[in-house]
Amino acid sequence: MAQQRRLSRLNRTMSARWRWMGSDFDVSWQLVSGLIAADVTQAQGGAAQDAIDAAALVIPASDMLATPSPAGFAGIASDGRDLTSLLYGAVVKAKSVDAESIAERLEAGRLWLVGAAETQVADATRLASSVSTAASSYYGYQRLVAPGCCKRCAALAGKEFRWNDGFQRHPRCRCIHVPLREKRSGYTNDIDPSQVRDLTKAQRRAIDDGADMTAVINADRGRSRNGMTTSEGTTKRGWHAYVQRAIDHEQGASTAYTTTGYRQQGFVKNYPVRRVSKQRLTPEAIYRLCGNDRDAAIRHLAANGYLVAGHSPSDVARIALGRT
Structure with missing residues (x-):
């Protein structure tokens, strides 16, 4: 719930800033990019802190070898590049979309921006949770799938992974890690078919x-x-x-x-x-x-x-x- 509220606030703020964009996309982006990147950075830091706190409720302090810092997951894209560089994809989308009016192009760019920001915040959550597990003596993590997921995620619901296994995800994926002390075969994260959207x-x-x-x-x-x-x-x-x-x-x-x-x-x-x-x-x-x-x-x-x-x-x- 906290994550959904955070994303809703972020989307509203970014959409408001995106409305400042004019017909010269590159010039307009120079005016708003810093503010939008700061908004996403703040949301990433909050999401990472929540993930670290949630892991601490599962993993006792005695099992932690080190404590992750939420700042390490904010301000950068999950692929390692500069966050502003990633978010510039919204301008690229606005330029390339097949639409006649500037308003339609900007709307396509806004939707791309919202999706990219949501993915980056979710990735901050997953990375912070993953690092929390890696910095402990726990075996690994289990994939927890949220209702309304796609069928690719539904097929992975409840699957267990070692601490150093990567987390497969797609844009706007809302799945999260749950730390596991040891491997537990047979457990599944029950997802009803009615909760799988596609x-x-x-x-x-x-x-x-x-x-x-x-x-x-x-x-x-x-x-x-x-x-x-x-x-x-x-x-x-x-x-x-x-x-x-x-x-x-x-x-x-x-x-x-x-x-x-x-x-x-x-x-x-x-x-x-x-x-x-x-x-x-x-x-x-x-x-x-x-x-x-x-x-x-x-x-x-x-x-x-x-x-x-x-x-x-x-x-x-x-x-x-x-x-x-």
């Missing part, structure tokens, strides 16, 4: 039908050009491969599935063939091919590694074969 209709339908949200989201990686197949999760250690071997075992097969790739003509309701190795169907493809046959869709969600029923490949294999 899931597709097919992805939401698959999750409603029992598919694992992370598996559905990760299928976006390695997606084919037509969106029908994905190579994600098809390695020998992937969940999909475990399910395929369990299907072979259920059918008494002595050999694993072939490596010839998935051919659409092999897709039949009872799933008697398994030609998946380098590719598997996406949820969108499954619903397109199964139509209104929900039972068939669920079987194929299982066979393609999207269901995690009871965390047992054998359970999922039986669903894929219609033996439940």
Whole structure:
């Protein structure tokens, strides 16, 4: 809540200063850049102080080797360059946007500025929290994802990292670190699909039908050009491969599935063939091919590694074969 209030104040202040911009963008920027950079610097320092204070509530003083200074996270961009240099991107945006009026160009620049400043303040929070963990005897951190996140962040919710692992983020990412004394497998930061803003209709339908949200989201990686197949999760250690071997075992097969790739003509309701190795169907493809046959869709969600029923490949294999 404190972070959101800080960002709201910063956005209002920057927007007010940005209104001083005139038709000569570079000259106007010289007048306001120092003030805007000072506003962002102050917000970065406050965010860093909050992160250090929050870490102190989790990490006992006896476990701290040193105490970070909030000033070290303010006044510079998270990529190491001068903050004013980064914020000049708002002028570049205003110059390059395809718009006829100066007002439209300035609005595009303002939106870019707000997004960049929000990212820099959030990065100050994350960096201060990360340094607090690194300056302690703690194992690492866990990624805490806020509601309203994108699906890339939702797939990382609750994941644990060592103290020196980088924090993957995108512009305006609101995820934060939570210090961990030791590695704790099995814990997740529960995110309801309704709190993920950019899931597709097919992805939401698959999750409603029992598919694992992370598996559905990760299928976006390695997606084919037509969106029908994905190579994600098809390695020998992937969940999909475990399910395929369990299907072979259920059918008494002595050999694993072939490596010839998935051919659409092999897709039949009872799933008697398994030609998946380098590719598997996406949820969108499954619903397109199964139509209104929900039972068939669920079987194929299982066979393609999207269901995690009871965390047992054998359970999922039986669903894929219609033996439940």
